[in-house]
Amino acid sequence: MPADLADVVAEVGREMEAHRGEGRVADYIPALARVDARRFGLAVVTCDGRTAEYGDAWVPFSIQSISKVFTLTLALKRQGEALWTRVGREPSGSRFNSIVQLEAERGVPRNPFINAGAIVVTDVVLDGRGFDAAVADIRDTLRELADAPNLDIDTEVARSEAATGFRNYALANFMRGFDNLKHPVEDVLQTYFNQCALRITCRQLARAGLFLAAEGLDPLSGRRVVSPEHARRINAIMMTCGHYDASGDFAFKVGLPGKSGVGGGILTIVPDQAAIAVWSPGLNDVGNSQVGTLALERLASRMRWSVF
The missing domain is CATH 3.40.710.10 (DD-peptidase/beta-lactamase superfamily)
Structure with missing residues (x-):
């Protein structure tokens, strides 16, 4: 893995500053309608225990x-x-x-x-x-x-x-x-x-999803969470179905298994490498984080993390 992960995360985060507030929060759920659309957090946890974070990575949001x-x-x-x-x-x-x-x-x-x-x-x-x-x-x-x-x-x-x-x-x-x-x-x-309605931070979410980057084994604790076969199944469904009717577009732009939520979060898996969590509450027309998707597209491209 490139040694400049922290630099790339910081670079992508800085680029997102100009996009903060884009999209529309999930106002059909009253408790989410009050969330500040200008929030943006990004966290990466690698299978060898490194972390890189930007912005509101420690602010809890609704996992949805x-x-x-x-x-x-x-x-x-x-x-x-x-x-x-x-x-x-x-x-x-x-x-x-x-x-x-x-x-x-x-x-x-x-x-x-x-x-x-x-x-x-x-x-x-x-x-x-x-x-x-x-x-x-x-x-x-x-x-x-x-x-x-x-x-x-x-x-x-x-x-x-x-x-x-x-x-x-x-x-x-x-x-x-x-x-x-x-x-x-x-x-x-x-x-x-x-x-x-669980509340989670980007840092916690990336850590929680890390087992899916390591064939069902939590690489930091050594605990077997699911079998390798089931981990592959979950990743496959994240790739093909994790963004609803925009799953193909996410695969095209980001090239990684991912799951979005209308709270503005996205969990993304880099097989054998890392888990990524991003949060930006403003959603695009199909209900996925607008700025979060853009950040993941740029991060995956610069880290050469697409599975394709």
Whole structure:
């Protein structure tokens, strides 16, 4: 790996100063509508333990859909390949909260990263326990992976998600009608809203995702998180589905597996090298961080990190 990682991160960060505030915050979730769109943070953690940071890398933000990477990890550990009987692996080509495909495909979502698929994954994580225990498991998993014992849920955001999550209720009830949810809709969705309301920093998020850069093994602690096969599966779905109907464009511009969230964060994996987290709350027209995507494009190019 080039020795000038810190210089490149600082250079990209400085270039983003002129773009701070671009995009539009997720104002359909009231608690996110008040976030300062001019925030920008960038953090890289490498497999050999080096870090490089810029800007608001230590400011907590709402993880939102990036949490789906970690619930997918938990679900694969619980169900293995049987998970794919309940959720697909194909890009949807549709908005993250679309209901259109579900009826034609009999309640089986296209992939685990659109909202319908993530709700099914949460249903799997809920197996054999109540809502409180499932939420604690997801939170504690993030705490351990991020080496952040104080990482917690923003209860205001969770309540805000629940109060405005009408489409998610529609998706969940629709799948329940096809017997693709096994638990009560309210329990599944309250778990889902809480996992999306976790607060995390860029530094913590990059650290938490590092196991995906090392075939499922946390290279800093030596702990096996998932099997190499499951790590490859997660990375593949991040590459093809991690940015919803803009996943192809992200692969074209950045060339790395990534998962976005409407809180403005993006987790990106550099296989065998590093994990990257960026945060800029302003979103583009398809709901991904506008400035964050630009920063990742420039960072990947200068570090020669594309998988292609």
